[in-house]
Amino acid sequence: MANILVCDDDKEIVDAIEIYLLQEGYQIFKAYDGEQAIKVLKETNIHLLIIDVMMPKLDGIRATLKIREYSSIPIIIISAKSEDNDKILGLNIGADDYVTKPFNPLELVARVKSNLRRYTMLGNLNVDNNALFQVGGLMIDDDKKEVTVDGESVKLTPIEYNILLLLVKNCGRVFSISQIYESIWNEEAIGADNTVSVHIRHIREKIEINPKEPRYLKVVWGIGYKIEKQ
Numbered sequence: 001m002a003n004i005l006v007c008d009d010d011k012e013i014v015d016a017i018e019i020y021l022l023q024e025g026y027q028i029f030k031a032y033d034g035e036q037a038i039k040v041l042k043e044t045n046i047h048l049l050i051i052d053v054m055m056p057k058l059d060g061i062r063a064t065l066k067i068r069e070y071s072s073i074p075i076i077i078i079s080a081k082s083e084d085n086d087k088i089l090g091l092n093i094g095a096d097d098y099v100t101k102p103f104n105p106l107e108l109v110a111r112v113k114s115n116l117r118r119y120t121m122l123g124n125l126n127v128d129n130n131a132l133f134q135v136g137g138l139m140i141d142d143d144k145k146e147v148t149v150d151g152e153s154v155k156l157t158p159i160e161y162n163i164l165l166l167l168v169k170n171c172g173r174v175f176s177i178s179q180i181y182e183s184i185w186n187e188e189a190i191g192a193d194n195t196v197s198v199h200i201r202h203i204r205e206k207i208e209i210n211p212k213e214p215r216y217l218k219v220v221w222g223i224g225y226k227i228e229k230q
Contacts, residue, residue: 001025001026001027002026002027002047002048002116003026003027003028003029003044003045003046003047003048004021004026004027004028004029004046004047004048004049004050004112005028005029005030005031005037005040005041005044005046005048005049005050005051006018006021006028006029006030006031006050007030007031007032007033007034007036007037007049007050007051007052007055007060007063008032008050008051008052008055008078009032009033009052009054009055009056010052011032013052014030014032016105017050017105017108018030020105020106020108020109021109021112024109024112024113026112029044029046032055033055033056033057033058034051034055034057034058034059034060034062034063034066035057035058035063037049037051037058037063037067038058038063038066038067041067041071041073046073047073047074047116047119048073048074048075048076048112048115048116048119049067049073049074049075049076050076050078050108050112051063051064051075051076051077051078052077052078052079053077053078053079053080053086053090054079054080060077060079061089061090061093064077064090064093064094064095065093065094067094068093068094068157072155072156072157072158072161073119073158074096074097074115074116074118074119074157074158074159075094075095075096075097076095076096076097076098076099076108076111076112076115077090077095077097077098077099078098078099078100078101078103078108079098079099079100079101080100080101086098087100087194087195088194088198091194091195091198091199092198092202094157096115096118096157096158096159097111097114097115099111114185114186114187115158117186118158118159118162118184119158133165133168133169135168135171135216135227135228135229135230136215136216136230137149137150137151138168138207138216138227140164140165140168142165145161147161147164147207149207154206154207155206156203156206157202159184159199160199160202160203160206162184163180163184163196163199163200163203164203164207164217164227166180166183166184167217167225167226167227168227170227171226171227171228171229172226172227172228172229173226174220174223174224174225174226175224175225175226176223176224177189177192177193177196177197177224177225178192179224180192180196180224180225181195181196200217200225203217204217214228215228216228216230
């Protein structure tokens with residue numbers, strides 16, 4: 001069963017989250033600031049991180065930035081802030097999901113399960129072993145979960161990987177933002193535009209020589225996105 005790290009300076013919140021996740025059979029690790037979270041991550045095989053934004057010593061935003069330098073585990077940010085800009089900021093710095101306080105613990109559990117499914121490549125994007133997909137110099141080895149561009153390794157988060165895999169497997173087909181969101185997040189695409197566009201931009205920054213003039217990941221204005229056939 002997955003190891004989950006819960007990080008919040010409010011110990012009551014950490015304990016409450018732990019109760020619900022333990023009921024699902026997960027192994028729970030605790031931290032109360034960003035520095036402690038990073039220490040646990042370096043010492044333990046953690047599969048998913050739930051982290052608060054506002055914390056002493058090292059806040060959730062800066063901690064996530066540091067973690068993304070060496071790890072692609074799913075990260076769910078929790079925060080008392082509900083503005084769209086805060087959600088976009090969390091996604092911009094590498095988080096996979098965002099939950100606003102006060103939150104329904106059952107919703108958080110559902111998001112944990114959803115992100116873990118994507119991380120382990122279960123669910124609707126599961127494919128046979130040894131699956132290799134190539135478009136020009138862009139290659140995805142779905143058996144090894146590796147992406148390379150012109151032979152150079154590209155490090156993607158689980159969400160970014162799944163979006164790219166969806167588009168590469170369907171090379172030339174245009175997917176709307178709603179189709180991408182519903183395929184990857186497995187939920188109705190309500191207010192999904194910013195979420196998807198942020199991840200698309202991140203993918204472009206990682207796989208394109210010039211993200212402003214992409215070779216692979218193209219926008220079809222007014223419709224959606226596609227991987228261009230080479």
